[in-house]
Amino acid sequence: MQILSGMDRARNALERGERLPGGTLPLPIAESWQRCRELGLDPHRRPRGEVVPFATVTRRRQKMEGLRRLALAEMQVLYAQIAGSNLMIALADAGGMVLDTISDQAFTESTAGRAIIPGSLWDEARRGTNALGLASDASQPVGVFGREHYFTCHAHLSCMAAPILDAHGQVLGLLDASCANEARQQHTHALVRMAAAQIENGLIFQECADNFILAFHPRAEYLDTLSAGLLALSRDGVVTALNRPGSALLSGLPAGADARFDTLFEMPFARALDGLLRGGVFPIRDAAGSQVLMVCRQIAPGLAVRNLHQEPQARPHDKGGSAPRFVCADAAVKAAMADIGQAVAMGMPIHLTGETGTGKELMARHIHEVSGRRGEFVAVNCGALAEQLFVAEIFGHEQGAFTNARTEGSIGLARQADGGTLFLDEIADIPLSAQTALLRFLDAREVRPVGGLKIHKVDVQIVSATNRNLEAMVAERAFRADLLYRLNGLVLHLPPLSARSDFALVVKHLLQELAPGVAITDAAIASLAQREWPGNIRELRSLLQRLLLRRQGAFIDETCLVEGAGDSGDTCPACRDRGLASRICREIRATYRVHRSVTHTARALGLSRTTVYKHLCGEPLN
Structure with a gap:
């Protein structure tokens, strides 16, 4: 005798008009079948295929x-x-x-x-x-x-x-x-x-473009996943949106519309935000006493970090008193910044190293803010100054001191920075003949303009930067050893973008600067992270600007990353002229050219190996 499955018995009962046997179907399905019966629907017939105009x-x-x-x-x-x-x-x-x-x-x-x-x-x-x-x-x-x-x-x-x-x-x-x-x-x-x-x-990113958006979860590894709660807040800490995982994580708390951050978490909103905007993962307890980890995913546009709360401003040389205006969650970057407060309090010269585009000027400006100095931040591109003009530009000159000198003379950039910070960028390009004058200035902090007799005392924080190896230049006698020893009181090395562990945060931070409210998918960030980035953050900013022009929706996804997205060139035959499908196909084939591996391509784009094979099966990729 044939034994019927539960589904067989349920279908037989349905099609014969008999009572449905209990326990043979999931409850929602059984209830739906019963409703359909009550509406008089015949399971043997074809349904009414209504289509609206x-x-x-x-x-x-x-x-x-x-x-x-x-x-x-x-x-x-x-x-x-x-x-x-x-x-x-x-x-x-x-x-x-x-x-x-x-x-x-x-x-x-x-x-x-x-x-x-x-x-x-x-x-x-x-x-x-x-x-x-x-x-x-x-x-x-x-x-x-x-x-x-x-x-x-x-x-x-x-x-x-x-x-x-x-x-x-x-x-x-x-x-x-x-x-x-x-x-x-x-x-x-x-x-x-x-x-x-x-x-x-x-939708939360799209509809809350003027809000802060915070991600939170009890475990740090889930902050970049769909399991993380997303909390959108107005500038005064009123909840404007909360996603489903966020509602579950705050279950039992008054997390409805118009709730306030201060009623959901033990820490005041202004204090929490001050910590969040310093970058990295911020621990906080909800009102029920459970700890979650939180990161800022979107900053309300037009809001200066220093005006987030009404607490007194940090006094000069108060270590940690100024939040950086850039992402610094990477361990190497945070370690490099740990001693800035003490260094500027001592007036110690700070030397920045790192590849072109790693953010050395941003770091220099942050050092100026940490110092609390009231004078100007004066940046000098040493490589852009002609050898014969270098000393005159830095230390000033009197009227008619040399041919082509300004008629009215010049006080010089060093005196312009008095009471502030003098940032000597591309320090390796200073002519040898000018290095002696700079060394004397660093020792005495005194300036005498070219063609002048009067000596001026100046008080400046010295920050220098280069993307070259000064020690090697010293060995080659292209840079003075004693000048290097004056400049490198504290050395901060900025790692290349491709080596940074906070790459995703850098992408999101730059994107919010360029277009507040525009989101970027994790898949797009993963694809960006596979690139070499020889131009570092400067190159990334330029690419994000192009992606903003190319995007089709309210956020950037991996299909926007295809160079020349408007043409139908490099696609497999099945995807040619199929809009979004062709854009996906071009991205897969372009990524494959970089990795030369189906497995690595699939991992980079978050796709299955089968999908990658499907798009590579056309003409050979040369």
Whole structure:
């Protein structure tokens, strides 16, 4: 005697009009079947395939423009992640009206593909038990696998849908993946939930562009994942948005609309923000006493760090009294900065080393702020001064002191910096003939203008910088040893961008400076991190400016990283002239050229090896 499975017994009962046997179906599916029966739907018939006029779809798209921009980019990433054929990704509004789809040719030409089109309605009353309808009703992710669909004609499909919620828990839209029944159901379901969460986080960045956005989680390794809470706050600490993980982490606390940071956490908002804006991970306890780790993901634009609170300003030489205006979460950078306060208090010269574009002038300006000096910060590009003019520019000159001298004379840059900081950039390029004069100045801190007799005493903090090896230059007699010993009282080395552990924070910080409120995906940052960056932070800033021009939505994803994104050149034949698909394909092929490894390419882009193979199978990559 054949033993029927629970699903077999449930289907037999459904199709015969009998009472459904208990315990054979997941409860949400059983309840949906019962509702469909009560509506008089016949499981043997084809559902009512209602499609609204395209003008209605267009109006609905316009109302959901912000969400749709985010969702379309995420749908393409999701499509690339789910390997295999017979696949469709769909975006619907909160009521189950399909707005956009991305699918492969096999699914498009199937019966289901012809049914899931823009304007089609997928509420339960019309389509029976289906993932879009259930996710809309329950406001929860739902999977409907194979014969769990009410209508028999849908038994070959597995559909996974997740709602896209706003910061108050209201359904804004639905994301669905439909594929052949034999596809990896749980894997796909997890990816759909993650994609919906990514869109929700993107909406927070998009809609809270004038707010601070903080990420928090009890464990540091989860701060850059979708498990992290995102908390958007106005400048005075009022909660404007909180994502789903954040609501769960603050469960039991008054974290609703108009809540205040000070009621959710033990530390006052101004004090916490002051610590967060210094960079790195900041520990804090919530009002229930549980510790979480927090980082600042977005700074409210136009707000100076020094005006964040009303506490008295740090006195000159007060160690740590000035927060840096750049990211310094990298251990090497933090270690280099540890002694700045004491060094400037002693008037010690500080020498900065590092490759071109690593931020030496930013560090020099930070040293000036830490010093508390009221005088000017005066930067001198030593490599840009002609040899015969170097001494006159630095120390000044009297009227008519030499040919082509200014008619009115000049006090010189050293006196201009009196009471402040003199930053000698590209110090290795100082002519040998001028090094003696500079050495004498560093010893006595006295200036006598060219052609003058009067000596002027000056008080300056000396900061120098170079991207060259001065010790090697000393050995080659191209730089004076005694001058080097005067300059390198405290040596700070800035590592290259490619070696920094806080690369992601640097990217986000620069992006917020260039375009406050524009987010960047983790996949895009991972792709950027694979590059060499010979121009360091300066090169990264330039690239981010180009990406802002190239982006299609409200944030930058990895598809924006393709150089020449407007042409249809380097794609596999299947992706040619397919819009977003072709951009993904170009990025995969470009990344492969760098790594020459399918495994490394897949890891860099966050894709499966199968997906990478699929896009590399066209003409050989030379």
